[in-house]
Amino acid sequence: MIGDEIVPELRMRDIALLITFTLGFFMVFEYFLVWPEVNSAATNFTRVCTALAGLSAIVGVGNLTRTHSKNVIRRGSNWIPSMLLLISLWIPLIIGLFLTRKDPTYVYLYNNLYTPVSQAFFALLGFYILSGAFRTFRAKSTDSIFLLITAALVFMGNSPVTGSIWPGFQAIKVWIMDNANSAGYRGVIMGVAIGTIVTSLRILIGRETGYLAERRARAE
């Protein structure tokens, strides 16, 4: 039809891009406006976004359940960890959903299973740092000598007891953090900020479409 040639068919992809462009630029420009109706609309929009963020958990849980259920049913590779994942996902979820976080069973599971396990994982870092400090933190080059001396000084400054041995350790640590560390991080922060602005603009104008997951959809 002639109409189809003039007005191309509006695909789902185009609708998604149009929504991103319109709402994205609306939120950007709203920041610079003092216009109660517009500001109120933007506030309501952020409320919708937080609700959507909550709902997105359903997608995550659904995907995890689907993938790992298939693996368990097929007795695929690592099906036992998959089953454990499903159990540890669904039992607290059901208890939390129907009995709330105040329920003694939920609190018991959280305090006596989740908390010790997650703390233990983090605490393991201490052992790895010690092993790394003894085995690999070596002054092999000029760069590594600087890094090593700086790290040792920051460690000494961080340890409160060294401050009573010689207050200079803490003064040196503060100087390193305020000057050398801040200077380095400022560069990183500026780079990230510029990168974020560029990426955001590319998303808004439809040049960056990774969030549409088109490639993955095509692969499936």
Place this chain on the structure above:
Amino acid sequence: MSLKKISGLDARYLYLILLILSSIPILMPLGLPLAPSALTRSAYDFIENLPPGSVVILDAQHSTGYGPELGTQFAALMKHLLSRPLKVVIVALGAEGPMLVDMTFKGSTLSGSPINPDAYGKVYGEDYIFVGYIAGGETAIAAFARNSWITEVDGEQKKPLSEFPIMEYCKTVDDWSLAISVSGGNFEQMVAQWYSAYGTPIIFGAPGVSAPRLYPYIGAGQVVAMLVSLTGAAEYELLIRKPGLAASLMDVLNLAQLLIVASIVIGNIIYFATRQGGRA
């Protein structure tokens, strides 16, 4: 034992040394000295100087994985806020926040002894409130600033926020005198959404691994101050004159840090000695 043998020492012996050294202060507290740092004192002074009736946001964005490192910071800040004539609005911008708030009030291995607001003469809904969890990361951070009633109901009694007098003083970010966030990360998002957009003073509670990221913001005046790691929590406990879990764990941290420094030094002495020996 030759130096080469020591340099090739099984890592498990090192782990054992750390385990023994960490256990000593738990069994026999050493009482090693501790003095508040300038950063911790800045945070304390800022809260001390807030006018009565000021609204302070206390965000639980940390997770149990950080253990007492952040749990004790949250508890110490909570105790200080409750001891002052302030309006404290607690929010969870992290998924584990509601459980961690409960654990802080009831007492836990993460936060120390229980906190009883009644002992401070504080009434729920009038002097302090927990507004619940808001999902969405940076969107939630921005949304809570625009509309502090976004959860509609509180996180403790599940009643409409309109039923709590404290919420009349806290409708948007314009009402906040200070925002405190105890978090493992996401600092940049809060600086952008709360300070850059509205000029809200912010104090952070940060783990040791993330704290270096915050120094540029403090230097630029975008962040008031921060508590760093367990040390920051212990220093804060001393400042509010309520030594708790963090102060009691400081001996462990001190010895562990000294052991790491000693390991670096010994490791390098062995490295140079064996290298020179090899050359000879």
